[in-house]
Amino acid sequence: MPKPRVKVAWFDFACCEGCQIEMTNFGEPFVQLLQHVEPVEFREAMSEKTTERINVAFVEGSFTREADRARLEEIRTRSDIVVAYGQCAVSGGINALKNHMDDYSEAVYGKDCKRPHLDSQKALPVSAAIKVDYEIPGCPMDKAEFIRVVSQLVHGTTRVYQPSYPVCMECKRRETVCRYDDGDHCLGQVARAGCGAPCPADGIPCEACRGFVDNPNEAALAKVLHERGGLPKKWADTKSRMFAANQRGDA
Amino acid sequence: MTTRFLSDGALKQFVQALMAKGPVIGPVARKSRFVFAALEAPEDLRLDYDTTILPPKKLFFPTKQDLVKFDSPSSFSGCVEPKEQVLLGVHPHDIKGIDMSDKFYAANIPDSNYLAHRAKTTIIGSNVQKHYKHAFFGSVCRELKPQGHDMFLTRLKGGYLVEVRSKKGEELLALGKFEPASREQAAEAEAVNAAAEKNCPEKLNDTSDSVREKVRASFGSDIWNELSRDCFSCGSCNIVCPTCFCFDVQDEWNLDGVSGVRSRCWDACLVSEFSEVSVQGGSENFREERAERYRHRFMRKAVYLNDALGGPACVGCGRCSGACTADIANPTVAINTIMER
Ligand code: SF4
Ligand code: SF4
Ligand code: SF4
Ligand code: SF4
Ligand code: SF4
Numbered sequence: 232m233p234k235p236r237v238k239v240a241w242f243d244f245a246c247c248e249g250c251q252i253e254m255t256n257f258g259e260p261f262v263q264l265l266q267h268v269e270p271v272e273f274r275e276a277m278s279e280k281t282t283e284r285i286n287v288a289f290v291e292g293s294f295t296r297e298a299d300r301a302r303l304e305e306i307r308t309r310s311d312i313v314v315a316y317g318q319c320a321v322s323g324g325i326n327a328l329k330n331h332m333d334d335y336s337e338a339v340y341g342k343d344c345k346r347p348h349l350d351s352q353k354a355l356p357v358s359a360a361i362k363v364d365y366e367i368p369g370c371p372m373d374k375a376e377f378i379r380v381v382s383q384l385v386h387g388t389t390r391v392y393q394p395s396y397p398v399c400m401e402c403k404r405r406e407t408v409c410r411y412d413d414g415d416h417c418l419g420q421v422a423r424a425g426c427g428a429p430c431p432a433d434g435i436p437c438e439a440c441r442g443f444v445d446n447p448n449e450a451a452l453a454k455v456l457h458e459r460g461g462l463p464k465k466w467a468d469t470k471s472r473m474f475a476a477n478q479r480g481d482a
Numbered sequence: 483m484t485t486r487f488l489s490d491g492a493l494k495q496f497v498q499a500l501m502a503k504g505p506v507i508g509p510v511a512r513k514s515r516f517v518f519a520a521l522e523a524p525e526d527l528r529l530d531y532d533t534t535i536l537p538p539k540k541l542f543f544p545t546k547q548d549l550v551k552f553d554s555p556s557s558f559s560g561c562v563e564p565k566e567q568v569l570l571g572v573h574p575h576d577i578k579g580i581d582m583s584d585k586f587y588a589a590n591i592p593d594s595n596y597l598a599h600r601a602k603t604t605i606i607g608s609n610v611q612k613h614y615k616h617a618f619f620g621s622v623c624r625e626l627k628p629q630g631h632d633m634f635l636t637r638l639k640g641g642y643l644v645e646v647r648s649k650k651g652e653e654l655l656a657l658g659k660f661e662p663a664s665r666e667q668a669a670e671a672e673a674v675n676a677a678a679e680k681n682c683p684e685k686l687n688d689t690s691d692s693v694r695e696k697v698r699a700s701f702g703s704d705i706w707n708e709l710s711r712d713c714f715s716c717g718s719c720n721i722v723c724p725t726c727f728c729f730d731v732q733d734e735w736n737l738d739g740v741s742g743v744r745s746r747c748w749d750a751c752l753v754s755e756f757s758e759v760s761v762q763g764g765s766e767n768f769r770e771e772r773a774e775r776y777r778h779r780f781m782r783k784a785v786y787l788n789d790a791l792g793g794p795a796c797v798g799c800g801r802c803s804g805a806c807t808a809d810i811a812n813p814t815v816a817i818n819t820i821m822e823r
Contacts, residue, residue, distance in 0.1 A: 386735070406540075448714050
């Protein structure tokens, strides 16, 4: 007898929904995934909303309004497993760029900037509001990694392997010419691997879109970006805010 | 030992003849660097390369290698299928590195996958025509002589002095227009190789034995904190090293939860998860500090493996020095600093 399908639901908070789009781009693996999971809520691809029990909840986007806390808590209560996916959910992502600014609102929204729905606080990871069981980083998240993690979860594995080392490992394994050898800069030394290091292979720096490894050497990064990468001192110091603002020492 | 002379034109024809029999892997340009890759035309071969990003070990043990495919708990099949290949243009110090790998992977439980690829590979070495900026092969691991290769080419005027090193190498002579070599040509080739050792841009100042003793004695010293202050724990220095041999094995499951593949990939003792072990449901890291991991690589290269190898586990290629974006992996800098204290 086939196993009952695992009930899954997708929820989004402050984000561009790019990760959901990435998921609907899956093609064949997604069709396969549907043999094992039963989507009960997925805004990007279906309209119904439910209140039933969820086995695995996928949460996308950062926690940036206190008002969202109740919704996140409800998701947590309804779900056996919560997976934060995409860098916004994992670390606050690119949204967290605003965390160290207070003058963006008017520049972005103009005369509407005081309207209540535009009010937001610091962009924080989902884990700042509720307990998160698994994280799938990346901006956008990596399709292959998503499938890798989910295929283990739907079959009841509790310890899922994701590399914790920096992107340099994957970059070197595919024998890419280092950006620094090309007179460029790169953040691969502090970025969490798992993506397969596609950016340096395409000739562009790793921007650490998957956030930091656990113990990033931030001082060395600023030094190397400046001295070897040629970035002006101030830029070198703040460069990693792009995707890792909440993971930096000065968060 | 048989010696021959191969003119430039005859080399091209020889490479063509090798390519007609099977894959020929040699140094080819990749942007500003070089990599070992299958030649598509004899002209791709760049025997004037300085060094490659990854060592030739990848030909016997790819950086990621599928080992076993499984369909169910009881149905699985191996997926390593070694094919005859020619590895052409390996520098003498990299030949030493291969020789060390051969020993490492044959010891204890022999690594049948590595050894099968190795057995099917014919190795033709070549002299260093251009030094990598961090090379110091002239002042390290002099105890060991390059061995295990089948043929060796040294650049002379108008062609190459060819040394035949094995029976496999002897058989290759039938594939090309090899001329007799004179005693003078053989002597000239010897001088060329000796000069390459002497002219390395970087240098270790002390002998392997004195380095081993002093580095061993420095285990508890604060110098490791100093030297590793900028370390990213990124593992690049391990991945590019011809004498590193560690790997990680992972199972990847397909969506059905039954089938999948077991593969292995090159690992690095500089990264934190390398020394993480599961302990009673949780995990422990037996080299938790950055400095401890940084120190471990130097201990491995300069101290721990010397007895098994007869010399240090470093052939002086300089790849680690160039790969380290923090510029702290250079063995000549680190070891000379320790020796001077
Ligand atoms: S290009 Fe970037 S990721 Fe690749 S080795 Fe260099 S620093 Fe590391
Ligand atoms: S290489 Fe860097 S920027 Fe590119 S996908 Fe990986 S983590 Fe993101
Ligand atoms: S330690 Fe460095 S110089 Fe020595 S063999 Fe390894 S990569 Fe080459
Ligand atoms: S230096 Fe580290 S990675 Fe290299 S072989 Fe030794 S333990 Fe393994
Ligand atoms: S020594 Fe350099 S290459 Fe090695 S892990 Fe540290 S930063 Fe990376």
